[in-house]
Amino acid sequence: MSLLERVISEAKRDVKTIVLPEGQDPRVVKAAAAIAERGIAKVILLGTGDEIRKLAGGIDLSGVTILDYLNAGNFERYTDAFYEMRKAKGMTIDGAAAAMKDPLYYGVMMVKQGAADGMVAGAINSTGNTLRPALQILRTAPGVKLVSSFFVMEVPDCTFGSSGSFVFADCGLVENPDADQLSDIAIAAAKSFKMLVREEPVVAMLSYSTYGSAKSELTQKVVEATALAKSKAPELLIDGELQLDAAIIPAVGRSKAPGSNVAGSANVLVFPDLNSGNIGYKLVERLAKAEAYGPILQGIAKPVNDLSRGCSAEDIVGVAAFTAVQEQNL
Numbered sequence: 001m002s003l004l005e006r007v008i009s010e011a012k013r014d015v016k017t018i019v020l021p022e023g024q025d026p027r028v029v030k031a032a033a034a035i036a037e038r039g040i041a042k043v044i045l046l047g048t049g050d051e052i053r054k055l056a057g058g059i060d061l062s063g064v065t066i067l068d069y070l071n072a073g074n075f076e077r078y079t080d081a082f083y084e085m086r087k088a089k090g091m092t093i094d095g096a097a098a099a100m101k102d103p104l105y106y107g108v109m110m111v112k113q114g115a116a117d118g119m120v121a122g123a124i125n126s127t128g129n130t131l132r133p134a135l136q137i138l139r140t141a142p143g144v145k146l147v148s149s150f151f152v153m154e155v156p157d158c159t160f161g162s163s164g165s166f167v168f169a170d171c172g173l174v175e176n177p178d179a180d181q182l183s184d185i186a187i188a189a190a191k192s193f194k195m196l197v198r199e200e201p202v203v204a205m206l207s208y209s210t211y212g213s214a215k216s217e218l219t220q221k222v223v224e225a226t227a228l229a230k231s232k233a234p235e236l237l238i239d240g241e242l243q244l245d246a247a248i249i250p251a252v253g254r255s256k257a258p259g260s261n262v263a264g265s266a267n268v269l270v271f272p273d274l275n276s277g278n279i280g281y282k283l284v285e286r287l288a289k290a291e292a293y294g295p296i297l298q299g300i301a302k303p304v305n306d307l308s309r310g311c312s313a314e315d316i317v318g319v320a321a322f323t324a325v326q327e328q329n330l
Helices: 003-013 026-037 049-056 075-089 093-100 103-112 127-137 179-197 217-232 244-248 250-256 274-287 313-328
Strands: 016-020 041-046 064-067 118-121 148-154 165-169 202-206 237-242 268-270 291-298 304-306
Touching: 003 148, 003 179, 003 313, 016 026, 016 103, 016 313, 026 041, 026 049, 026 064, 026 313, 041 103, 041 313, 075 093, 075 103, 075 127, 093 103, 103 118, 103 127, 118 313, 127 291, 127 304, 148 179, 148 274, 165 179, 165 274, 179 202, 179 217, 179 268, 179 291, 179 313, 202 217, 202 244, 217 237, 237 244, 244 250, 244 268, 274 291, 291 313, 304 313
Parallel strands: 016 041, 016 118, 041 064, 118 304, 165 268, 202 237, 202 268
Antiparallel strands: 148 165, 148 291, 291 304
């Protein structure tokens, strides 16, 4: 059973409600039908029935709830709630109403108000547009300082990581984390790996240097982040700074980092910045033909997850399953 199949199986055990706000995209409509048909989640698709059914063509949407949110009875209630949340920051009631006309804001408010358990968007919206309402309405989980993201990577015919499964972080959100932020990303990514993959996380703090083979401001940040992560979460297997080959290939790990309890066996790869993380996951996705699910967010009070704008309908199904399992584990 693949990782995605196992996550889908878990999602089916305690079915959650996922809102998909981008009902004007045919991939989203197709995914909504598949999620409902396979029993992965209850689905609420935002948009007008006529428009969505036209996009669906012959796809059966009988298991999907289509919500014309602009004419829904709770539109004014959601507007008032958003106004109360943001009035101290200068929000007006007209501004709140304008925000609720955006399906992304409306979808997140559904999650806040308990009408849905999670939201998946980003097929036609940027990461910034997808995350902004989540941060304004849901905010961070208790005790969390930083919202970050990760990708679940499934590499076919791969013996590295956890039988080819990895978590890559942060590849989609935090542009240039300082050492403290990088340590928080590492700890959050380890928890996400354990929650979704159900195996023990082995965390490598990546760099172009291994154990001081090069010294610069860039490598020092990773060294400091590693020390901070170890002090904050001494129970986790975390080591660095490690080059990628030393992190995942046993023979290289033994050669470059002898005595490391992480080198050669890492399944959680923490990148030093967004440039390297985003490039890294796309290289693995395209050249190794890996499945990449995400960016999945960690640190928000309720699950809201982003999609690549190049995603397929099946990608959306996968992220919806991960979102449902996140909610199960809150």
